[in-house]
Amino acid sequence: MKLFWTTIAALCFASGAMAQATVQSCNREVVFDAPPEAAISNDVNLTEMMLVLGLADRMVGYTGISGWKTLDEEMTNGVEQLPELAAKYPSREVLIGADADFFFAGWNYGMKVGGEVTPETLAPFGIKVYELTESCIHIGEKAAASMEDMYNDLRNLGTIFGVSDRAEALIAGYEAELEGFVAGLPALEAAPRVFVYDSGEDVPFTAGRYAMPNALIEAAGGVNIMNDFEKSWATVGWEAVVERNPEVIVIVNYGEVTAAQKREFMMSNPAFADIDAVRNDRFVVLEYVEATPGPRNIKAVQTLAAAFRAQ
Structure with missing residues (x-):
């Protein structure tokens, strides 16, 4: 696996220098005079976007993984030469101390609105920030989550680092893979009603219309029962879940x-006994790295599409 990432990096950077590049990051335009050379990514899914583009040798570390999640073997091999600089959200001092020139993060993916680490607070130290597209809803308006959110991030990272050919090839491959997979499955008579159960017992933490699972469920042929919930990841009442009666429950x-x-x-709570998904034991599991924006969204859609058609 290490050889894979090394080979990809060599191919991506064979062309050398890049002209000035401008990308849209949420409500900002960010200008890069040259590709970053000391990048840091936050969270497992954003880090994997960097790796799949062959950018490990342009990174000085990553943050925000071990405090909540673990790396699987594929990810461990991909970042084995890089240090984890903070187990959870990094402080400004951590990023400055690493001599970073670029931070790939998002709102609630390493940055908090009004917090210590933001594009504005890092700018005086020469650290440019690109914000995860899915997270832009926290600072302004955007459309409901779609697969294009993830493709947009890959495309913009390709522009920032001068590897647009690699990014476009990946996106085209992902689109073709998904189209071919879904086309080979039997048609659904109706879109199944789906609830995303992230966590929580008193109240569930779930995915609204602006969270990536909303896009994954739609791409797989289902409908998120919370697709009218004007939030990204947030809590709802169990009463709404029972009332909307999901046929499938996706566990993160x-x-x-x-x-x-x-x-x-x-399954053991009497309050949920009449929910179709519980009565029929229709649960499907997605790993965190599959349910949040990143390359493994492709596998996630395939998993959901197959589960929606299972009897």
Whole structure:
């Protein structure tokens, strides 16, 4: 795997210098006079976007993974030469201390609105920020989450680092793979009603219309029962879940409470006994790195599409 990332990096940077590039990052235009050489990414999914583009040798580290999640073997091999600079959200001092010139993060993916680490607070130190597209809803308006959000990030990273050919090839490959996979499955008689269960027992933390699972569910042929919830990731009442009666429940697997424990909580709670998904034991598990924007969204759609058609 290490050889894979090294080979990709060599291919991506064979062309050398890049002309000035401008990308749209949420509500800002960010200008790059040259590709970053000391980049830091936050969270497992954003880090994987960097890796799949062959950018490991332009990174000085990553943040925000081990405090909540673990790296699987593929990711571990991809970042083995890089240090984790902070287990959770990094401080401004951590980023400055690493001599970073670029931070790939998002709102609630390494940055908080009004917090210590923002594009504005990092600018005086020469650290430019590109914001995850899905997260832009936290500082302004945007359309509901779609697969284009993830493609947009890959495309913009390609522009920033001078590897646009690689980014466009990846996007075209992902689009073709998804189209071919779904086309080979039997048609659905109706779109199944789907609830995303991230965490929480008193109230569930779920995906609204601006969170990536909304896009994954639609791409797979289903409908998110919270697609009218004008939020990204947020809590709702269990009453709304029961009332909307999902036919399939998607569990996001990460953290101390396992997917099996989340399923058991729902299966054993009498309040949920009449929910179709519970009565028919129709649960499907997505790993955190699959449910948040990143390259593994492709596998996530395939997993959901197959589960929606299972009897």
